[in-house]
Amino acid sequence: MKKFNLSKTTKDNLWTYGIVLVIALITGILLLTGNLSSLMEGLLVPICSYVILAVSLNLTVGILGELSLGHAGFMCVGAFTSAFFSKLTENVITVDIVRFILAIIIGAAFAGLMGILIGMPVLRLKGDYLAIVTLAFGEIIKNVINVLYIGIDSKGIHFSMKDSMALGLEPDGKIIIKGAQGITGTPKDSSFLIGVILIFITLFIVLNLIHSRDGRAIMAIRDNLIAAESVGINITKYKMMAFSISAALAGVAGVLYAHNLNSLMATPKNFGYNMSIMILVYVVLGGIGNIKGSVIAAVVLTVLPEVLRGMNNYRMLIYAIVLIVIMLFSWSPKCLEWREVFMEKYIRPRFAKKTSEEGK
Amino acid sequence: MDFLAHLINGISLGSIYAIIALGYTMVYGIAKMLNFAHGDVIMVGGYVIFIAVSNMGLPPVLSVILAMILCTILGITIEKIAYKPLRNAASSLAVLITAIGVSYLLQNAALLIFGSNPKTFTSVVSLASIKLFDGRITISGETIVAIISCLIIMAGLILFINKTKAGQAMLAVSEDKGAAQLMGINVNATISLTFAIGSALAAVAGALLCSAYPQLTPYTGSMPGIKAFVAAVFGGIGSIPGAFIGGIILGIIEILSKAYISSKLSDAIVFAVLIIVLLVKPTGILGKKMQEKV
Helix, strand or coil, rough: CCCCCCCCCHHHHHHHHHHHHHHHHHHHHHHHHHCCCCCCCCHHHHHHHHHHHHHHHHHHHHHHHCCCCCHHHHHHHHHHHHHHHHHHHCCCCCCCHHHHHHHHHHHHHHCCCCHHHHHHHHCCHHHHHHHHHHHHHHHHHHHHHHEEEEEECEEEEEEEHHHHCCHHHCCCCCEEHHHHEEEEEECCCHHHHHHHHHHHHHHHHHHHHHCCHHHHHHHHHHCCCHHHHHCCCCCHHHHHHHHHHHHHHHHHHHHHHHHCEEEECCCHHHHHHEEEEHHHHHHHHHHCCCCHHHHHHHHHHHHHHHHHHCCCCHHHHHHHHHHHHHHHHHHCCCHHHHHHHHHHHHHHHHHHHHHHHHCC | HHHHHHHHHHHHHHHHHHHHHHHHHHHHHHHCCCCCCCCHHHHHHHHHHHHHHCCCCHHHHHHHHHHHHHHHHHHHHHHHHHHHHHCCCCCHHHHHHHHHHHHHHHHHHHHHCCCCCCEECCCCCCCEEEEEECCCCEECCHHHHHHHHHHHHHEEEEEEHCCCCHHHHHHHHHHCCCHHHHHHCCCHHHHHHHHHHHHHHHHHHHHHHHHHHCCCCCCHHHHHHHHHHHHHHHHHHCCCCHHHHHHHHHHHHHHHHHHCCCCHHHHHHHHHHHHHHHHCCCCCCCCCCCCCCC
């Protein structure tokens, strides 16, 4: 039999795509045969956007090696700019899919631009300082959107940061972004299929970036900044590249998220630092720098609280305990040593026996 | 005159932030970790005092002391169970996520026990308010107590660190754990002591915070916790006078921007000032510059 000689990276990438495909197919079949509860059905699109967010944050945290706590801010930018665009052109561009593709491009572009604007000053900082500044930026974005009023009438677009009266709209005008009430009536263009396609595009971009020359430069910066600089790698350029791509992809997740909701509001729950932290939890739990892990962690950790819903009030408590225990189990040096010993003693010998028998 | 009143309110809020930030900065200096659960220890302190005063009828001072003791125990337990095993982990992010887990745990435990309805906190301060300039400015008892206790705590901490053996041990551990251990310092005990002091300070902050803003929910501590961390970074993390200055400045900015610009934008303004300060001086106002080795 002919053997395929695939390189290790190709194999690894195929595994990642495969996992997403299998999960998507199983969910799709469950959805079509009507075996999914309505609650889970409502979760499908958010799960897709969380997966994209986790993968894109992994680019910053795992590949670039910088801790960002403001990822939800970029998602927020993508969500609001694209929802604004969709509302604006709802009657002009009538083909849903064309409008949605344009919305995705606009959301990604604005979020990426925001990433460049924020990254330029911020990426000079390191470690926890960078973390706290990104957190601050995320909060600022959320707060500003909460006081933003934008309306449109025959004279053009008006905007204000006070209230809807200050817009001074003509009688035919309508308010699109209404401060803390956000945007209502965004066309519902997102679907599970589109979400899955966007996940594949995200994976394709991120995995190809990692295994390209640029990606190796970014990882060199992560491993040793001074050494990377001394061999002629342009630190600023590559840091900005990773950060802005990560931001743009978060914007795409925001677009997906926004077009699934009837009313889009910037609450602390969906765009605040809690959300950024939740995405970080996916990344760290799935394995820093491990794209496959981010996908699995995002899916499992979003579904887990819903599975535990039967336990009512205890579910978030259990979620917290599970989180702590998994972190201790997978990162504590003592635990890792113990696991190694356990593997040596009980698991490996069996495998060794099997392969030697097969060898005969 | 209004300005003076706002300024005093700002200093009062700033003192509370400063007390939280002092705990944050000490823990960060030693354990080099963002203790996200610190804010929730404040909330636990608040609930302990609430129960002690309302249900058990203890006098306020006694209940604050009780809260300090319980929070100290809680802080040490958290450190022992959740943070210590990860001290030498390959990634410093591991302990950060665990801290987030602990924060969720405390919030949800409080949610289960006390419910999500806000509890109305009776002030632990019984000092009468002072009127200045023919009653045009009123300084509440809470404000006076907050400012004074903040000053006492900071002075006490500076004395403790510079004059006692345990304080010197803390400094040594924060600079170099390995070398400190070789000098015969018990690193584990020193770290536990730091968490104990930080958590006791959190309990005091909880008492003052809930007295000034008497709405107690399971999420009471989380935003002040984040802001206090911002204050600690602002002043230069690891520096005790820095945490104090950072806290006071943050409080003043928050109250003034609430009063004169927009109450909804005040958080954004606080964070924007932080960003500007860090861009001009990346280690904060009083932070030390670290030389990076190749």
